[in-house]
Amino acid sequence: MTAPTTPRPSDGWRRSRVAPSLEEVYRTVPIQGASTWRKMLAFAGPGYLVAVGYMDPGNWATDLAGGSQFGYTLLSVILLSNLMAVLLQGLASKLGIVTGRDLAQACRDHYSKPVNFVLWVLCELAIAACDLAEVIGTAIALNLLFGISLPVGVAITALDVLLILLLQNKGFRFLEALVITLVATVGVCFLFEIILAKPSVSGVLGGVIPDTEILSNPAMLYVAVGILGATVMPHNLYLHSSIVQTRRYEETAAGKKEAVKFAFIDSTFALSIALFINAAILIVAAASFHTTGNQEVAEIQDAYKLLTPLLGAGASTVFALALLASGQNSTLTGTLAGQIVMEGFLNIRLRPWLRRLITRMIAIVPAAIVAILYGESGTARLLILSQVILSLQLSFAVFPLVMFTSDKVKMGEFVNPVWLKVLAYLVALVIASLNIWLLFQTLRGWLS
Secondary structure, three states: OOOOOEEOOOOOOOOOEEOOOOOOOOOOEEOOOOOHHHHHHHHOOHHHHHHHHHOOHHHHHHHHHHHHHHOOOOHHHHHHHHHHHHHHHHHHHHHHHHHOOOHHHHHHHHOOHHHHHHHHHHHHHHHHHHHHHHHHHHHHHHHHHHOOOHHHHHHHHOOHHHHHHHHHHHOHHHHHHHHHHHHHHHHHHHHHHHHHHOOOHHHHHHHHOOOOHHHHOHHHHHHHHHHHHHHOOHHHHHHHHHHHHHEEOOOOHHHHHHHHHHHHHHHHHHHHHHHHHHHHHHHHHHHHOHHHOOOOOOOHHHHHHHHHHHHOOOHHHHHHHHHHHHHHHHHHHHHHHHHHHHHHHHOOOOOHHHHHHHHHHHHHHHHHHHHHHHOOOOHHHHHHHHHHHHHHHHHHHHHHHHHHHOOHHHHHHHOOOHHHHHHHHHHHHHHHHHHHHHHHHHHHHHHO
């Protein structure tokens, strides 16, 4: 049986027909009802799968480091990073809805085979780095809650492949429901932590305003770029451009326009929750550690041990529970992203269980090796480094996305207007400039 394909007119892409990514769930979610409210609910879901990548354990490491070392100052970086994420994820969903291609497929259509191979390798490295954070974070949570060793905890996280297969066989909405439940769990946990921490309101409001010290202080800028890498995730751009196609919207200009609008609302609301959680982690760290003289708390385990003495009974357990929910959530979406990237760039069509097993092993083997070699020591440095790697890879996803959505021939009437094109390229240039600076600083540190 051949895979379903979506016919396309001559629209600036090399191929007129393209097999959909995640074909087993492609256009399986009906858009029922004529009311705006019911359509909005029908489109709700993909944004939350994307948002979990913005609150994974890698974010925890960078936010804990930023809050404990620099107080509330880096709140402005979290806010700006989130605004960038809203813009870029909106472009990713629009690309998928309008063209019927995810970002990986769009790259394969546009670029040569050697370029696509390089982009695929870079994206796999980014997913491996992201999975390193997610797997280690989940393993740490299992260790803190149940005393399970890190290597065993890493092995347990690999079982998410079976969970994804089970849920997708029941329908994509079941997977989305699980993800939304876990997101809500993390949010409630950190609302509880903020109430206990009693942060300075003036400090929080002051931290939202950007400070020039962020650029002049190399240590602060390193953590800030890590926060950027942890917030705007390259593999999420590929993921979002694919999973929006699970909705059975009308293949007309009006139907696509409506789908773009509701997909943007979905992702913006979900990313607002991610903003709250990221800000909450930094605020709790600033209020609990920075103001009490514990300014070197970047290890998740250290934060866990200190929270109960500082905030009272239950704080540490709630912290670990939120970490477990966050880590497991992120491994689910990371596995889906790996499948989309491999299918899109390489056009490899395998059975769903085998495809997920391969993409999962690509990411989980490095995480297992690191967990075995490093154990509980140095996990914070590894988590922050993983987010810096993500940040370095980000431009290789952002520039093609902005270029494709700004191309009149490819997007037709849905092309980015001039103001959006300028803003999107400005964001891409800011990200690239910060990454170049970070690479220069890293190389100088190695050579000195």
